[in-house]
Amino acid sequence: MDYSKVLSSTVKSIKPSGIRKFFDLLGDRKDVISLTVGEPDFQTPYHIREVGIESLERGRTYYTSNDGILELRQEICNYRNRRFGLTYNPKKEVIITVGGSEAIDLGVRALVEPGDEVIIPIPAFVCYGPIVELAHGVPVYIETKPEDEFKLTPEALKAAITPKTKLLILPFPNNPTGAVLTRDELKAIADVLRGTDIMVLADEIYGELTYGFKNTPFAAIDGMWERTITVSGFSKSYAMTGWRLGYLCAPQELVSQMHKIHQYAIMCAPTTSQLAAIEAVRNGDADIAMMRDEYDRRRKYILDGLRRIGIDCFEARGAFYVFPHIGGFGLTSEEFCQRLLDEKGVAIVPGTAFGDCGEGYARISYAYSVDHITEALEKMGEFVEELKK
């Protein structure tokens, strides 16, 4: 059978994830000191796991309502209110999703019509462009600049807007760069959008992981609530990646439409995960603080370590990544990472996996123990010394 004739041309045209390509190189090598992983090294706090276990023991294994257990939606609204002063109606303005990824898909699909332009600042997590393309939208990439610490600037946004612009994806705190936008910087973005009908999908999955300041959700900026779909979840802040649980908050006119896609494609997020998440969001603030403090110490340590071995890096203040400049050694990012892997057994992800503008950079995750980071830094130091010769 000639499958190329039966497959959707849209799906065929989508490029496989660039990060996948690099991970395939790693293969099953066991001897690698990896700084590549995009998830916490903490286990889900036990009081949260325990609720999940107990729910299984009690046989609570049924579907929930489409939008998720109301008690969980209520707790999420309570949390967003006590943390950020934001108000959402738990019955009409929240959907519990299968990870933040589903929420991104719902937001894009509910808004984008064929030919609509979606502005995506890059480097960014790899899913936005392909999801937009699947919805027959047109991704319009804005390359953020090292001199701006990879922040989206209002000038760059303004320049990218056309009459066809439907949606802005706002992926901050950012994977892979660790870049953040402060309240004032968000206000400047809001000023560009005010008076337009451009919607915003704020991917704030790393919103609890900022260092030295508290992150402001975009929906908290004056006048932005009504145009913002906020995506968040449990993976990063509560170390619950494998539970596959995220959520979105948005005005009810949007939620009622996204609800239909979710209802037909997913039905509901996993029940066990939802029950555990109630415990997380109700009693997990201290866990978040503990993990954030630990990430912050490692962040300072790895930034200092990189600078000591002669690799320049801007001070990333969010997520658990740094995005150092590795372009000064006469190698492309891919060559640098490949040789570092071959010659020293250290794995980091070339910046180009997150868009061509990542050339000259690499993503390094510090969701690892200090010992592990120390060992990797030593080997990287040797590698850089040898390159300089």
Added chain:
Amino acid sequence: MSEENKFEFLQLLENDARLTADQLAVMLDKEVGDIKRQMKLYEQNGVILGYKTLIDWDKTDREYVTALIELKVAPQRDRGFDRVAEKIFNYPEVKSLYLMSGSFDLAVFIEGRTMKEVAYFVAQKLATIDSIVSTATHFVLRKYKDKGVVYGPAETDERGQL
């Protein structure tokens, strides 16, 4: 160093005694000199008493047994339990000693090569101390967790590459 910093500093060291002054300085935004001075001070005034390694001896060929011995003690006039405690903790076989509330007074953790050796120590050394009224010896069958660390197979990084 602020009180909060000092607390964080001690907690970091308690979790990982191998952290160097350089590493601590970076993580706590302090000068290396400040860290070294503070460490010295804690060592001098006995806040930091030592730096030890957690070893799961069950994974080695070493023969050993651990026992918890509950002691009921008649407190001494003026000195309470301190005198008898001092007598007990001076034995190198005694790894830990706590004064307890409840149905007994002192909890003694002893390590020996064999059960016989431990039993002998209890009978000959502990039970013969004047103010000790009774002893109850419990042998440890398995150590699951100690000092906040779970004793089991070494952890492997099972995280997916996504």
